[in-house]
Amino acid sequence: MNSSQIIDSLISLNRDINPNIWDERTKTGAPHKPLLLLSIMDGIENGWIISSHFQFSDSIGETFFDYWENLFDEKRETSIALPLYHMKSEPFWKLIYKQGENEFTYSPSLGALLKRVESFEIDQNMFQIMSDPSENKKLRFLLFENYFSDEIAIRLTKTQELITKSYSYSNSLLGMVSDPFYLDHNDNPLKFSTVHKPIRSKGFSRVIRNNFNDKCAICGDRIITPNGNSLVDAAHIIPWSDYKNDDPRNGLSLCKSHHWMFDNFMLTIDEYYKIKISKYLDIPDNIISGLEERKGKKILLPDNPNYYPAIEAVLLHNKRFKEVHEKWY
Incomplete structure (x- = not known):
């Protein structure tokens, strides 16, 4: 033509x-x-x-x-x-x-x-x-x-x-993995905190979901609806509100249930990427299908090791998990 x-x-x-x-x-x-x-x-x-x-x-x-x-x-x-x-x-x-x-x-x-x-x-x-x-x-x-x-x-x-x-923001995040990981980005020269929130959220979500192939890192479930909605969210390992950290190594792809549980310290992962579950879930009234058999097992990881969750971020979440449970028990 x-x-x-x-x-x-x-x-x-x-x-x-x-x-x-x-x-x-x-x-x-x-x-x-x-x-x-x-x-x-x-x-x-x-x-x-x-x-x-x-x-x-x-x-x-x-x-x-x-x-x-x-x-x-x-x-x-x-x-x-x-x-x-x-x-x-x-x-x-x-x-x-x-x-x-x-x-x-x-x-x-x-x-x-x-x-x-x-x-x-x-x-x-x-x-x-x-x-x-x-x-x-x-x-x-x-x-x-x-x-x-x-x-x-x-x-x-x-x-x-x-x-x-x-997409430009996603590409800038992908480029971060060539540098050492550090936790706090409040003073980062890229000034992630000044990026318009919808751009930042969409760019970060795309990177994390792609790295994990839209699968939940905990259960492995993957669903994408005909109208493009995914079962999973892009979860920050250490909170954005505290560290302004959108590094792909500070992200996990989690289904809605496991995202909520991760943010509320019902579960965490250790330095070997193994799943740890809160004792609070042992209470009989709490019903969590299929999670008990995943305890101690490794999470699903990205195909590219460069995008594996940063141990520094994982250990910080793990530490907070322990602190929360010390208050409860």
Whole structure:
């Protein structure tokens, strides 16, 4: 496709036009395709889409739903499978099916789609244009102008800025592991405490969840919903409020229950990364399924040893765990 054809295709996307479902915010049309294209442009800009031929990733899903949730004031459910599949009606998009798999004759769920589809491909010339920062910006403007109200365009622009800054923050955190770990970052020249909280929270969460592959370090559970939500949180080993420390080595990926228990000193880990459990959990009225058999076992660790939890942080949490229990018993 040449530049003119690419622009024509982007301003004439095939989408559901229904004023009974979609209002003036999306110019009475479904916003799924424009939002997916914005997400792909973010991926190209931030370096997690490096080719016109790419696979679905958690980053695509996360970014799409960042836009989706900031688009609407009310809660609306959807699936990213809709634009991933229906974009095939556009001349710049291809579904690459796995060998031996039949093409869909219906709109599939995300799980069904990814079982049959190996990857996705956009037109090579479109990819090259999107890879140019100034052209990328122009294409964003086209999408905003054609598919969203002025108010929503401003809102989505702010969302895109948050996404970009959070990826930049994530990259700065990943670079920290090449230096020695130290606990207190209140006087850190990177001035983490001055970073806008949504950027900091999102950037730290992404790093920790990726390092642990979205699995809970205690129980190993992993769930990512079709709308991009993860079972796990990014937990600080030593509190942010005290140490301003977003070093990846001060993080654990924990499910909601184990995050609460870790923060409330119902469990900790020792210098060998083995799980220690509070005696308080032995009280008969407390019911914690499956935790007792994990006592003394090693937590799940990142694949890359450079991102293992820092022993200094672990020992400080362990010390606080002991101090709390000395008061209780």
